[in-house]
Amino acid sequence: MDKVFQALSSAPRRAILDIVRDRPGSSVGHVCKFFDVSRIAVMKHLNVLEEAGLLISEKQGRTRRLYFNSAPIQMIHERWTSEYSALWAGHLTEFKRQVEAKQGT
Amino acid sequence: MDKVFQALSSAPRRAILDIVRDRPGSSVGHVCKFFDVSRIAVMKHLNVLEEAGLLISEKQGRTRRLYFNSAPIQMIHERWTSEYSALWAGHLTEFKRQVEAKQGT
DNA sequence: ATAATAGGTAACCTATTGGTTACATATGAA
DNA sequence: TTCATATGTAACCAATAGGTTACCTATTAT
Numbered sequence: 001m002d003k004v005f006q007a008l009s010s011a012p013r014r015a016i017l018d019i020v021r022d023r024p025g026s027s028v029g030h031v032c033k034f035f036d037v038s039r040i041a042v043m044k045h046l047n048v049l050e051e052a053g054l055l056i057s058e059k060q061g062r063t064r065r066l067y068f069n070s071a072p073i074q075m076i077h078e079r080w081t082s083e084y085s086a087l088w089a090g091h092l093t094e095f096k097r098q099v100e101a102k103q104g105t
Numbered sequence: 106m107d108k109v110f111q112a113l114s115s116a117p118r119r120a121i122l123d124i125v126r127d128r129p130g131s132s133v134g135h136v137c138k139f140f141d142v143s144r145i146a147v148m149k150h151l152n153v154l155e156e157a158g159l160l161i162s163e164k165q166g167r168t169r170r171l172y173f174n175s176a177p178i179q180m181i182h183e184r185w186t187s188e189y190s191a192l193w194a195g196h197l198t199e200f201k202r203q204v205e206a207k208q209g210t
Numbered sequence: 211a212t213a214a215t216a217g218g219t220a221a222c223c224t225a226t227t228g229g230t231t232a233c234a235t236a237t238g239a240a
Numbered sequence: 241t242t243c244a245t246a247t248g249t250a251a252c253c254a255a256t257a258g259g260t261t262a263c264c265t266a267t268t269a270t
Contacts, residue, residue, distance in 0.1 A: 010257095010258090037258090037259070037260090038259075038260065038261085040259080040260075040261085041258065041259055041260080044257085044258065044259080045258090048257090061266090061267060061268075062265095062266060062267040062268070063267095
C-alpha cells in the first residue's frame, strides 16, 4: 500500500499512468516522448510504478510493452471506502461537532 | 494532490489518521503514545498530514487539538472514479484483450 | 556482418525524508 | 511565583528519491 501511494505521489508518474491507460502496450520510448527528462529518469518512474503493481510490462522482441493495472487502486478504493465509509460522504463538520463535547485528551 | 498521496504513503501516518479519526480532538501527546519514535518525529508526521490537508489542528490553551479532514480524500476519490471509472470496476483483463489488436508503438 | 534501434545497468550528485538531541516557549497547577 | 506540562524550533545525520552521463546488451534492418 505504501508503494502504491508513493508511486501516485508524483505528477509525472500519474501522467505516465494516463498515457499507458490511453494507449496500452506503449513502449518505453513512446512514454519518453511526453517528457523532457532523460530516458533513464522515465525508466526509474516506470520501475516505481511497476513495483507498486500499477504497471505491468511484457517484453516483446527488443521492446517492453506497458499495461496499466488498476488492481492496486481498486484495492485501496475498496478498503478505504469501507473503513472510512462515513467520511467519504463528507460528514466532517458534523463529526467535529459531535466531538467537541467529548474532548479527548 | 502530490502532497496527499505523499502523506498517505507512510503506514505510521495512516495510523495517525486512524487514531485521530477514532478520537477527534486528540492532542499531540495522545498520538505519541501509540508510537515508539520521538515526539518530534511524530510532530513531523503531523505536519506532513496537516500540509496535505488531511489533518486540521486548533490550539486550545497549551494543547493542540487534531481533527481528521476527509475532504482531500473525497476529492481524489471523485476525480479518480470519474477519470478511471471503467477501471474501478475491474475490467483490466478485457481492457488488455481489446488492446492486443491495436498494439500502440 | 554491420549498423541502427530499444532498452538496461552503473556510478555519481543533489535535495528531501525521517529520524535524532538539545534548547525554547507558553500555559496550567501548587 | 515557581514548577511541571505540552508543544515548538534548530541543528544535525543517514537513507532514499530523482536526476544526470557513460557504457553495455539484445534485437531488428541493410
